Amino acid sequence: MLFFVILALVNGVLIGASRAINGRLSTRTGAFRASVWNHVVGFAFLTAVLLVLRTWPDLTDVPVAAYAGGVFGALFVAVNSHVFPRLGTMSATLLVISGQVLSAVVIDCVQQRTLPAPIRLAGVALVLLGLSLPRVKARLRQKELRRCPTEEK
Amino acid sequence: MTGRALDWLLALAGGVLLTLMTQSNAVLARHTDALYASWAAHGLGAVVALLLVLALARRKPAPTHGAQDGGGAPLWYYLGGIPGALVVVLSAVAVNSELALAGTIALMLTGQMVFGTFSDHLGLLHTPRRRITATDLAGAGCVLAGSVLIVLGGA
Numbered sequence: 001m002l003f004f005v006i007l008a009l010v011n012g013v014l015i016g017a018s019r020a021i022n023g024r025l026s027t028r029t030g031a032f033r034a035s036v037w038n039h040v041v042g043f044a045f046l047t048a049v050l051l052v053l054r055t056w057p058d059l060t061d062v063p064v065a066a067y068a069g070g071v072f073g074a075l076f077v078a079v080n081s082h083v084f085p086r087l088g089t090m091s092a093t094l095l096v097i098s099g100q101v102l103s104a105v106v107i108d109c110v111q112q113r114t115l116p117a118p119i120r121l122a123g124v125a126l127v128l129l130g131l132s133l134p135r136v137k138a139r140l141r142q143k144e145l146r147r148c149p150t151e152e153k
Numbered sequence: 154m155t156g157r158a159l160d161w162l163l164a165l166a167g168g169v170l171l172t173l174m175t176q177s178n179a180v181l182a183r184h185t186d187a188l189y190a191s192w193a194a195h196g197l198g199a200v201v202a203l204l205l206v207l208a209l210a211r212r213k214p215a216p217t218h219g220a221q222d223g224g225g226a227p228l229w230y231y232l233g234g235i236p237g238a239l240v241v242v243l244s245a246v247a248v249n250s251e252l253a254l255a256g257t258i259a260l261m262l263t264g265q266m267v268f269g270t271f272s273d274h275l276g277l278l279h280t281p282r283r284r285i286t287a288t289d290l291a292g293a294g295c296v297l298a299g300s301v302l303i304v305l306g307g308a
């Protein structure tokens with residue numbers, strides 16, 4: 001069990017590293033070219049894995065719409081590579097994850113035509129709180145700074 | 154709108170794209186398998202990204218944001234696709250364990266957050282070092298906890 005826990009954690013680190021590296025590349029080539037490289041290199045790597053494992057699924061009755069993921073992926077890597085170096089790895093990671101989980105709640109709501117479970121609503125509230133914390137703190141500090149000079153009079 | 158606010162919105166929009174991508178890829182994986190789904194998505198993604206370059210970004214931009222030296226990018230800058238693709242293979246293994254999908258996603262989010270914190274703090278992978286404050290950590294903790302609740306609540 002511990003092995004799989006570590007494996008999943010390492011997976012998260014790999015995702016972060018991949019996005020940060022693509023972000024670095026975008027500072028040299030631009031975000032769209034970074035997306036091309038990410039996909040070409042990933043495709044070559046997965047082709048090698050497929051050749052080694054020699055697995056090939058049955059491709060009859062696959063809906064064409066299921067292939068739309070490639071389009072979203074190309075756009076995502078471009079957007080992500082653009083914001084990563086600008087916001088810093090931590091902030092960018094936080095925002096992307098927030099957009100991901102919040103939109104997942106909304107999409108599930110629309111598709112299933114039900115309100116989210118209470119536990120999910122609590123999760124949404126926590127995410128929004130976490131995103132606003134640094135801003136609330138900054139505003140409080142500004143207020144304090146403004147108050148200080150008047151107190152000195 | 155300030156540039157910073159725009160970057161914020163773009164990053165959130167990136168997350169939305171990620172959800173759409175995950176949904177489509179999951180449908181593809183259900184009809185085939187995880188490895189093929191990712192392989193096909195990478196291949197198609199490469200074509201789409203290339204079309205985007207031709208349509209929107211023909212001219213290569215001048216290096217920006219912390220690209221200090223004028224020389225070419227180091228080779229590993231081009232290899233970000235490898236850890237990204239490796240994730241597909243490894244997560245398929247984790248999802249099939251006792252962790253199941255929700256547990257795997259929750260742990261992957263944790264790994265990302267921890268990486269983001271250390272990466273900024275230590276300036277890993279040529280990213281500019283940023284001081285991580287207690288407020289940053291508290292905010293990240295809230296987002297992580299909330300995300301895990303959302304993931305587990307949907308399982």
